[in-house]
Amino acid sequence: MKGSRFPRRMDVKPGMTVNELVKEFGMAGYNGKRLSEAVEIYEKMIDDKDCVKVLTAAGALVAGGMRNVFVSFIRAGLVDVFIATGGSVLTHDIIEALGVHHVQGSSFVDDVKLAEKNVVRLYDVFLDKSGYTKVEDFLVEVMPKMPQKTMSPKEFFFELGKHIKDENSIIKACHDMNVPIFCPSFTDSMTAFHAWVYSQNHDLKVNPQLDIKDIMEIVWQDKTFGALILGGGVPKHFIAGMMQASGKELDYAIQITLDRPEHGGVSGAPLKEAKSWKKVSAKGLVTDVISDVTLAFPIIVAALLDYKANK
């Protein structure tokens, strides 16, 4: 994908589709080009019948309005495995499913006054704090109906999916499409806190360590592996680490992040670096899109839905 000459420079025109735009980005440089590479690589993952397509998500993406984009992507059958953080992805999905919505706000506000109004802030998005009480009430109601045993987060979220009515819920969409949800940092979430409280005098216990067993069954298969990594963090590190632990390698990898590489942290580390670790294969196709996920991810999904519809 590199070294080629621009056949021509990118252009735009009235009425063009997102897919046409993405093709044009293929004529640009920098992150425009990379967005087009991201779509190309994911298309190859779709075409590769042996490919396990992993989607990882960290960051306040439900607050950022990405919930339906995730659901459209998952329900289109374009995701095989979902790895997410417990708080800003999964707990916020439950909050929305319970009817408390994230609303557009502003980052230029008096946070102490917001606190007095019971409103919490995620940059320029507001959320009524009652969402957290609803999550507690919901979990207290449904946990007794779930199997009373020690579960992995994967099993826990699958069980939870049975009790969510909202068709636009990520957790429900994963349940319906049989896409496992892994959550290695589960403990760091309000959902986990309520699960822990409940576990004090019940047999339903969650142990994130059990996600290792569940994901190992997937990565030990004779398959190829591809990942679309949103925002880095533990979900990125976990899929990479499970490749390392199992001796497997990602054959395709795409990441979208605004984090920097120069301090060595995992979220901003270019995917090329993962080749030294053999977390990505030597010939693996990779691209790093330096962008806010809320900007690049919907474009990628729109283009891939088009690709699938015209296949």
Add this chain to the structure above:
Amino acid sequence: MKGSRFPRRMDVKPGMTVNELVKEFGMAGYNGKRLSEAVEIYEKMIDDKDCVKVLTAAGALVAGGMRNVFVSFIRAGLVDVFIATGGSVLTHDIIEALGVHHVQGSSFVDDVKLAEKNVVRLYDVFLDKSGYTKVEDFLVEVMPKMPQKTMSPKEFFFELGKHIKDENSIIKACHDMNVPIFCPSFTDSMTAFHAWVYSQNHDLKVNPQLDIKDIMEIVWQDKTFGALILGGGVPKHFIAGMMQASGKELDYAIQITLDRPEHGGVSGAPLKEAKSWKKVSAKGLVTDVISDVTLAFPIIVAALLDYKANK
């Protein structure tokens, strides 16, 4: 534009147009939302018949493949004033006009080996260094044909536009559409270097200070003013400074940048900050899109071309 509830969350679908996508971004948070605000604000600038629409450009945008996007935007009549850096915008436009093209390369290369091959690098874009010799040859050829007097950069680039054949040249498009090009940092460019060499024994001299007179004639008009600011830098600072000097204020301002605000530099300073300076009016509509220009700018232009076509 703030404080409103999401009417619903953003969604994507197969075959959607860029304009539909931008409307959907209006339902998101963070930079997705801001991209949609950028389009909305520019649409208001188009609808406001009194608005002088200023486009400023800093950064290696021609190398990034944005040349035709600029040209489509300018030729559609959507830009009234263009302020750019002399090097990576204007000199690189001349290089392309002379048939030497920026090509997609890679940032993971041995720069010393590139140097040996006479190839220069701008992140992941390559350029044959012969482009600079062609610029010199071209200027040596056309400067004798230009008026032999002291000119502002604005006059100089207008004269230059007469001698460029390439319809996809930004300089020629500005010439054809009568859009003045200001270049307050002209001296910091190879074009300026060759102009200085020529001026040693000719009467054609360029003085960037004269751009002040030329832009003052524009800003002293009884008009409203709006700016789309790509990448910050001197072009951003200059339009803001000319507002300050003339006692005028921007009524609309949009910026696209990846620079940070926390070190006080102008390129990353949020537009809200410019309200303290009265460079932007107290009620001015502003939005800051944190994004690579190569990603956000083509989307904005595509949506605006659509807006104009359907008006």
Add this chain to the structure above:
Amino acid sequence: MKGSRFPRRMDVKPGMTVNELVKEFGMAGYNGKRLSEAVEIYEKMIDDKDCVKVLTAAGALVAGGMRNVFVSFIRAGLVDVFIATGGSVLTHDIIEALGVHHVQGSSFVDDVKLAEKNVVRLYDVFLDKSGYTKVEDFLVEVMPKMPQKTMSPKEFFFELGKHIKDENSIIKACHDMNVPIFCPSFTDSMTAFHAWVYSQNHDLKVNPQLDIKDIMEIVWQDKTFGALILGGGVPKHFIAGMMQASGKELDYAIQITLDRPEHGGVSGAPLKEAKSWKKVSAKGLVTDVISDVTLAFPIIVAALLDYKANK
């Protein structure tokens, strides 16, 4: 701390101490000033006898050479609680304790060739991959000597600390100083992977959920709370979340990060935002230092060691 006039501007002189430099930074703006605020706030935490001083660490900080800085800080008695990621902080600490050292490398390398030499890369730092085999061997050797029961990561790392000989180990320093180590994302680490393998046919099992109980016992105390947050991530989110869950608030908070705020992610979110959540108290003293941790953290620790020595 804000609104004050510069008594004078910052100055530097030959032979000045780090502590004198930090005082001078108090006369600067932007992140220079904030570094000085960070030291001032932590000094208040030291002076406040009721304050539980929490240090959180995410990012490849051991690879970045920060290990001894952590150890000096902890052994000086200036840390009460440590929350870290399992991989790049704790597993890398074990690797170093086993004699495999991170070495200065370069980010401009062929990662595939590094992989062939069994060398892994963290930006410009290299590590011999044999470190991971040593970790496995070490764990296989010491886990049978540990209590065969279900433990929290806190208990697990305390037990591990008994078997580490290296005085410069963070885990051993915490053990020796009775500083609990919490690791809510434990599952996402090679240490956790080997613990899981071992747990398949032994009674020693680790459950990260049990860290909730252990940290609750700390936060439910009638104390004040302060946090120095390095790099954000799960450790930051966990201490903030446990405040939220327990109805407590941080009275002091300092963060050092290069992540951006504008996409809503937790790592780059300014601490002021946490006031809307009541994770930080309305009157809580906070500062955000936008810096690579390897640059700002050693300066802060050097200044605080000086403060303690002269108290």
Add this chain to the structure above:
Amino acid sequence: MKGSRFPRRMDVKPGMTVNELVKEFGMAGYNGKRLSEAVEIYEKMIDDKDCVKVLTAAGALVAGGMRNVFVSFIRAGLVDVFIATGGSVLTHDIIEALGVHHVQGSSFVDDVKLAEKNVVRLYDVFLDKSGYTKVEDFLVEVMPKMPQKTMSPKEFFFELGKHIKDENSIIKACHDMNVPIFCPSFTDSMTAFHAWVYSQNHDLKVNPQLDIKDIMEIVWQDKTFGALILGGGVPKHFIAGMMQASGKELDYAIQITLDRPEHGGVSGAPLKEAKSWKKVSAKGLVTDVISDVTLAFPIIVAALLDYKANK
């Protein structure tokens, strides 16, 4: 400087000097290490008797409290050439020289209210807008006393230096130490605006193009060249461009910036990239410190003052 093993990891101790700290940073990774490389490279520039030491400055550094740091550096004889932006470096220096001081403020403020109070904001620094009136008054007073001819910015600032009384002025320090100040983007500043107004009916005219002649006389010397680049922008691009134009190359280069490289802009472009352009020599010693200038620059100057004092 790369590929070496850590002789040991960095450590800190009470009472250490800034110079000792910098030596310790030499044992770290990432930007800690690079800060130490920056000092090492500048020390070599000092030791190299043939080296022309160029300091470039862009960004709101006077507002950031760096003025005395610049002055100490210049008055110690450690700078041969200074290239700066006209606004936030040079005009702000004049404002301070006229007794209007930048004061510590906050970035969380109502900018419209600030505007009503005649206070302008640069991130978390405030400035009384009367500073600009004082600059106008001062220039109107001193310009008639200056040679009435066309000057380069270099000549203009040297003449201006004669009329500034404040020993802590950067412009005066450069004048006193005979350090030329180049300002290729002069036109983009309030100083330039007033110079242009004055030039309308006087013979004192400034032409930034003439800075090319003045700097060419320096770079055409048979010398080695080294640059410490603060914040990128036009000053960085200009020294690099003048190397390109003259066929010379930087033998040493250090940059401090928070800008990113991935969009191809000059401010964030790693210095290694400049080797493809032969703006930096193939064997040139370079380092990129990813940091706010207000944090890294004072440390570097403090260490270099120490180096000079002990030489």
